[in-house]
Amino acid sequence: MTGIVAAFIGLGTILTILTLVWLVSLRLQDASVADICWGLGFVVLAWLYVLLSPGLTPRSWLAVALVTAWGLRLARHILRRNHGKGEDPRYRAMRATHGQVFWWRSLFAVFWLQGAILWFVSFPLLVAVRAEQPAGLTALDGLGLLLFAVGFGFEAVGDAQLARFKAEPANRGTVLDTGLWRYTRHPNYFGDATLWWGMYLVAAATPGGWATVLSPSLMTLLLMRVSGVTLLEAGLKTSKPGYRDYIARTPAFLPWRPRVRR
Numbered sequence: 001m002t003g004i005v006a007a008f009i010g011l012g013t014i015l016t017i018l019t020l021v022w023l024v025s026l027r028l029q030d031a032s033v034a035d036i037c038w039g040l041g042f043v044v045l046a047w048l049y050v051l052l053s054p055g056l057t058p059r060s061w062l063a064v065a066l067v068t069a070w071g072l073r074l075a076r077h078i079l080r081r082n083h084g085k086g087e088d089p090r091y092r093a094m095r096a097t098h099g100q101v102f103w104w105r106s107l108f109a110v111f112w113l114q115g116a117i118l119w120f121v122s123f124p125l126l127v128a129v130r131a132e133q134p135a136g137l138t139a140l141d142g143l144g145l146l147l148f149a150v151g152f153g154f155e156a157v158g159d160a161q162l163a164r165f166k167a168e169p170a171n172r173g174t175v176l177d178t179g180l181w182r183y184t185r186h187p188n189y190f191g192d193a194t195l196w197w198g199m200y201l202v203a204a205a206t207p208g209g210w211a212t213v214l215s216p217s218l219m220t221l222l223l224m225r226v227s228g229v230t231l232l233e234a235g236l237k238t239s240k241p242g243y244r245d246y247i248a249r250t251p252a253f254l255p256w257r258p259r260v261r262r
Contacts, residue, residue, distance in 0.1 A: 003130055006052040010045050010126070011119045017044065018111040025111075026103055031091040032082055034110050039074030041118045042067050042125065049129040057135050063128035063202055066148050070155075070195060077159050090231070121196060121219045123212040124203035131206035144201030151195030154180060154255075158187030173239075175246045183255040185246065189228045190253050193220040224253055 018037060025031050046067045053060065082088070087095070091110070095102045161179040165171050180187035196216040203209035222228060229252055236243045249258045 003126060006049060006130065007119075007123070007126055009052060010048055010122070011116070013048055014041055014045065014115040014119055015112055017041070018115045019107065022107045022111040025106065030087045031095070031106050031110050032086075032088040034114055035078050035082070035088065036075050038114060038118060039071035039078070041071075041115065042122055043071035043075075045119070045122050046071075046125055046129065049126050053130045055132050056129075057132060058137050059131065059141060059202060059205070060129045062137065062141065062145065063125055063199065066145070066152075066195075066199065066202075067125055070148075070152055073152075073156060077163075081163065089235075117218070117222070121215045123215040124196070124200045124209070127203040127206055127209045127212055128199065131203075131209065133207060134205070138205045140205035141202050144198045144203075144205065146198070147201060148195045148198030151191040151193070151198055154187045154191030154194065156191070158191060162188070173241070175240050175242045177246055177250065180255070181250075182258060183251065185233075185250050185252050186223075186229055187255070189223040190255065193223050193253075196220075229253060 018034070018041070021033055021037055025033050046064045050056065050060065050064055091106075094106070094109070098105050158180045161181060162176060165176040184190050193216070196219045200209075200212060200216045203212050224230070233243075233247070233252075237247075240246075249260070251259075
Protein backbone atom coordinates (compact mmCIF):
# COMPACT_ATOMS: atom_id res chain seq x y z
CA MET A 1 0.00 0.00 0.00
CA THR A 2 1.39 3.40 -0.98
CA GLY A 3 1.63 6.36 1.33
CA ILE A 4 -1.00 8.22 -0.71
CA VAL A 5 -3.51 5.42 -0.28
CA ALA A 6 -2.77 5.27 3.45
CA ALA A 7 -3.24 9.02 3.71
CA PHE A 8 -6.67 8.95 2.07
CA ILE A 9 -7.75 6.00 4.19
CA GLY A 10 -6.76 8.19 7.16
CA LEU A 11 -8.84 11.08 5.85
CA GLY A 12 -11.87 8.86 5.31
CA THR A 13 -11.51 7.38 8.79
CA ILE A 14 -11.27 10.77 10.49
CA LEU A 15 -14.24 12.22 8.59
CA THR A 16 -16.32 9.15 9.42
CA ILE A 17 -15.50 9.38 13.12
CA LEU A 18 -16.21 13.10 13.22
CA THR A 19 -19.52 12.59 11.44
CA LEU A 20 -20.53 10.23 14.26
CA VAL A 21 -19.36 12.79 16.83
CA TRP A 22 -21.40 15.43 14.99
CA LEU A 23 -24.50 13.30 15.50
CA VAL A 24 -23.68 13.17 19.21
CA SER A 25 -23.32 16.97 19.23
CA LEU A 26 -26.82 17.31 17.79
CA ARG A 27 -28.18 15.18 20.57
CA LEU A 28 -26.31 17.23 23.20
CA GLN A 29 -26.87 20.60 21.48
CA ASP A 30 -23.17 21.21 22.08
CA ALA A 31 -20.60 21.49 19.27
CA SER A 32 -17.78 21.73 21.84
CA VAL A 33 -17.38 17.95 21.72
CA ALA A 34 -15.40 18.58 18.53
CA ASP A 35 -12.58 20.09 20.60
CA ILE A 36 -12.13 16.90 22.61
CA CYS A 37 -11.66 15.00 19.36
CA TRP A 38 -8.79 17.20 18.14
CA GLY A 39 -6.01 15.43 20.04
CA LEU A 40 -7.72 12.04 19.82
CA GLY A 41 -7.91 12.37 16.04
CA PHE A 42 -4.11 12.44 15.81
CA VAL A 43 -3.89 9.39 18.07
CA VAL A 44 -6.30 7.51 15.81
CA LEU A 45 -4.28 8.46 12.72
CA ALA A 46 -1.00 7.45 14.39
CA TRP A 47 -2.17 3.93 15.14
CA LEU A 48 -4.01 3.60 11.83
CA TYR A 49 -0.79 4.44 9.98
CA VAL A 50 0.99 1.80 12.06
CA LEU A 51 -1.55 -0.80 10.91
CA LEU A 52 -1.21 0.31 7.28
CA SER A 53 2.59 0.48 7.20
CA PRO A 54 4.64 -2.18 5.37
CA GLY A 55 7.31 -2.12 8.05
CA LEU A 56 8.06 -0.33 11.29
CA THR A 57 11.27 1.20 12.61
CA PRO A 58 12.31 2.78 15.91
CA ARG A 59 11.30 6.10 14.34
CA SER A 60 7.79 4.76 13.75
CA TRP A 61 7.36 3.89 17.41
CA LEU A 62 8.93 7.17 18.53
CA ALA A 63 6.45 9.19 16.45
CA VAL A 64 3.46 7.14 17.61
CA ALA A 65 4.49 7.33 21.27
CA LEU A 66 4.96 11.10 21.15
CA VAL A 67 1.64 11.81 19.42
CA THR A 68 -0.26 9.37 21.62
CA ALA A 69 1.05 10.94 24.82
CA TRP A 70 0.30 14.44 23.54
CA GLY A 71 -3.15 13.64 22.14
CA LEU A 72 -4.41 11.80 25.22
CA ARG A 73 -3.19 14.54 27.56
CA LEU A 74 -4.81 17.26 25.47
CA ALA A 75 -8.14 15.41 25.21
CA ARG A 76 -8.20 14.83 28.96
CA HIS A 77 -7.40 18.48 29.64
CA ILE A 78 -10.14 19.79 27.34
CA LEU A 79 -12.68 17.31 28.75
CA ARG A 80 -11.96 18.45 32.31
CA ARG A 81 -11.91 22.13 31.31
CA ASN A 82 -15.25 21.99 29.51
CA HIS A 83 -17.11 19.71 31.91
CA GLY A 84 -20.32 21.32 33.14
CA LYS A 85 -19.69 24.66 31.40
CA GLY A 86 -21.98 24.29 28.41
CA GLU A 87 -21.12 25.06 24.83
CA ASP A 88 -17.95 27.02 24.08
CA PRO A 89 -18.66 30.74 23.35
CA ARG A 90 -17.17 30.37 19.85
CA TYR A 91 -19.79 27.82 18.92
CA ARG A 92 -22.57 29.71 20.66
CA ALA A 93 -21.69 32.70 18.49
CA MET A 94 -21.74 30.53 15.36
CA ARG A 95 -25.07 29.04 16.44
CA ALA A 96 -26.53 32.53 16.87
CA THR A 97 -25.20 33.65 13.48
CA HIS A 98 -26.45 30.66 11.49
CA GLY A 99 -29.69 30.18 13.39
CA GLN A 100 -31.79 27.17 12.46
CA VAL A 101 -29.35 25.92 9.80
CA PHE A 102 -26.42 25.66 12.22
CA TRP A 103 -27.23 22.01 12.95
CA TRP A 104 -26.17 20.88 9.46
CA ARG A 105 -23.66 23.64 8.71
CA SER A 106 -21.72 22.65 11.81
CA LEU A 107 -20.89 19.34 10.12
CA PHE A 108 -18.88 21.19 7.47
CA ALA A 109 -17.77 24.36 9.31
CA VAL A 110 -16.77 22.66 12.57
CA PHE A 111 -16.36 18.88 12.36
CA TRP A 112 -15.23 18.18 8.79
CA LEU A 113 -13.10 21.32 8.68
CA GLN A 114 -11.34 20.22 11.87
CA GLY A 115 -10.89 16.74 10.41
CA ALA A 116 -9.33 18.09 7.21
CA ILE A 117 -6.95 20.34 9.13
CA LEU A 118 -5.76 17.67 11.55
CA TRP A 119 -5.30 15.25 8.65
CA PHE A 120 -3.13 17.79 6.81
CA VAL A 121 -1.14 18.68 9.93
CA SER A 122 -0.47 14.97 10.50
CA PHE A 123 1.51 14.48 7.24
CA PRO A 124 4.87 14.48 9.09
CA LEU A 125 3.44 11.77 11.34
CA LEU A 126 2.48 9.69 8.30
CA VAL A 127 5.97 10.01 6.84
CA ALA A 128 7.73 9.29 10.13
CA VAL A 129 5.67 6.14 10.73
CA ARG A 130 5.97 4.71 7.22
CA ALA A 131 9.58 5.56 6.32
CA GLU A 132 11.83 2.50 6.32
CA GLN A 133 15.07 4.44 5.81
CA PRO A 134 17.19 5.30 7.62
CA ALA A 135 16.35 2.30 9.78
CA GLY A 136 17.97 3.75 12.90
CA LEU A 137 17.42 7.04 14.63
CA THR A 138 19.58 10.00 13.62
CA ALA A 139 20.72 13.26 15.18
CA LEU A 140 17.81 14.99 13.45
CA ASP A 141 15.41 12.59 15.15
CA GLY A 142 17.01 13.52 18.45
CA LEU A 143 16.60 17.21 17.72
CA GLY A 144 12.97 16.62 16.78
CA LEU A 145 12.40 14.72 20.02
CA LEU A 146 13.93 17.58 22.00
CA LEU A 147 11.79 20.18 20.25
CA PHE A 148 8.68 18.06 20.74
CA ALA A 149 9.47 17.72 24.45
CA VAL A 150 9.91 21.49 24.80
CA GLY A 151 6.59 22.12 23.08
CA PHE A 152 4.83 19.45 25.12
CA GLY A 153 6.21 20.98 28.31
CA PHE A 154 5.10 24.51 27.42
CA GLU A 155 1.61 23.31 26.52
CA ALA A 156 1.11 21.05 29.53
CA VAL A 157 2.62 23.42 32.11
CA GLY A 158 0.83 26.43 30.60
CA ASP A 159 -2.51 24.62 30.72
CA ALA A 160 -1.94 23.54 34.32
CA GLN A 161 -0.96 27.05 35.44
CA LEU A 162 -4.03 28.57 33.78
CA ALA A 163 -6.34 25.93 35.29
CA ARG A 164 -5.02 26.64 38.80
CA PHE A 165 -5.37 30.39 38.23
CA LYS A 166 -8.98 30.10 37.07
CA ALA A 167 -9.85 27.83 40.02
CA GLU A 168 -9.28 30.73 42.42
CA PRO A 169 -12.41 32.93 42.66
CA ALA A 170 -10.25 35.93 43.63
CA ASN A 171 -8.64 35.84 40.16
CA ARG A 172 -11.89 36.39 38.27
CA GLY A 173 -11.48 39.23 35.77
CA THR A 174 -7.72 39.45 36.31
CA VAL A 175 -4.82 38.46 34.06
CA LEU A 176 -2.44 35.55 34.64
CA ASP A 177 1.06 36.99 34.22
CA THR A 178 3.20 34.62 36.27
CA GLY A 179 4.97 31.38 35.44
CA LEU A 180 5.23 30.73 31.70
CA TRP A 181 2.53 33.37 31.17
CA ARG A 182 5.04 36.02 32.22
CA TYR A 183 7.14 35.34 29.11
CA THR A 184 4.47 34.65 26.48
CA ARG A 185 0.77 35.43 26.39
CA HIS A 186 0.05 31.98 24.96
CA PRO A 187 2.48 29.32 26.21
CA ASN A 188 0.01 26.58 25.29
CA TYR A 189 -0.26 27.78 21.68
CA PHE A 190 3.51 28.23 21.43
CA GLY A 191 3.96 24.72 22.78
CA ASP A 192 1.47 23.26 20.31
CA ALA A 193 3.24 24.83 17.34
CA THR A 194 6.68 23.87 18.64
CA LEU A 195 5.90 20.20 19.12
CA TRP A 196 4.61 19.91 15.57
CA TRP A 197 7.85 21.43 14.31
CA GLY A 198 9.56 18.74 16.36
CA MET A 199 7.51 16.06 14.62
CA TYR A 200 8.43 17.67 11.31
CA LEU A 201 12.14 17.24 12.11
CA VAL A 202 11.53 13.56 12.83
CA ALA A 203 9.90 13.25 9.39
CA ALA A 204 12.67 15.34 7.79
CA ALA A 205 15.19 12.74 8.94
CA THR A 206 13.74 10.43 6.25
CA PRO A 207 14.11 10.69 2.45
CA GLY A 208 11.69 13.32 1.17
CA GLY A 209 10.33 14.08 4.64
CA TRP A 210 11.33 17.74 4.31
CA ALA A 211 8.41 18.18 1.86
CA THR A 212 5.89 18.06 4.74
CA VAL A 213 6.98 21.52 5.92
CA LEU A 214 3.58 23.01 5.03
CA SER A 215 1.93 20.97 7.79
CA PRO A 216 3.62 22.64 10.80
CA SER A 217 3.53 25.94 8.91
CA LEU A 218 -0.27 25.72 8.68
CA MET A 219 -0.52 24.78 12.36
CA THR A 220 1.60 27.78 13.34
CA LEU A 221 -0.39 30.14 11.09
CA LEU A 222 -3.70 28.98 12.55
CA LEU A 223 -2.49 29.37 16.12
CA MET A 224 -1.00 32.81 15.56
CA ARG A 225 -3.38 34.44 13.09
CA VAL A 226 -6.68 32.57 12.82
CA SER A 227 -8.19 30.40 15.54
CA GLY A 228 -5.61 30.97 18.27
CA VAL A 229 -4.06 34.23 19.43
CA THR A 230 -6.07 36.63 17.25
CA LEU A 231 -9.50 35.13 17.97
CA LEU A 232 -8.95 34.68 21.69
CA GLU A 233 -7.48 38.11 22.34
CA ALA A 234 -10.31 39.89 20.57
CA GLY A 235 -12.54 38.98 23.51
CA LEU A 236 -9.95 39.25 26.26
CA LYS A 237 -9.26 42.90 25.49
CA THR A 238 -12.79 43.78 26.52
CA SER A 239 -13.47 41.18 29.23
CA LYS A 240 -10.27 41.76 31.23
CA PRO A 241 -9.43 45.39 32.07
CA GLY A 242 -5.72 44.72 32.53
CA TYR A 243 -5.24 42.74 29.34
CA ARG A 244 -4.11 45.68 27.19
CA ASP A 245 -1.30 46.41 29.64
CA TYR A 246 -0.43 42.71 29.58
CA ILE A 247 -0.19 42.88 25.78
CA ALA A 248 2.08 45.91 26.01
CA ARG A 249 4.66 44.14 28.18
CA THR A 250 4.40 40.46 27.18
CA PRO A 251 5.32 38.81 23.85
CA ALA A 252 2.34 37.29 22.06
CA PHE A 253 3.87 33.98 21.01
CA LEU A 254 7.63 33.44 21.20
CA PRO A 255 8.72 33.45 24.87
CA TRP A 256 10.93 36.34 25.90
CA ARG A 257 11.51 38.49 28.93
CA PRO A 258 8.74 41.06 29.59
CA ARG A 259 9.16 44.52 28.13
CA VAL A 260 9.64 47.37 30.60
CA ARG A 261 7.22 50.22 29.91
CA ARG A 262 8.67 53.70 30.24
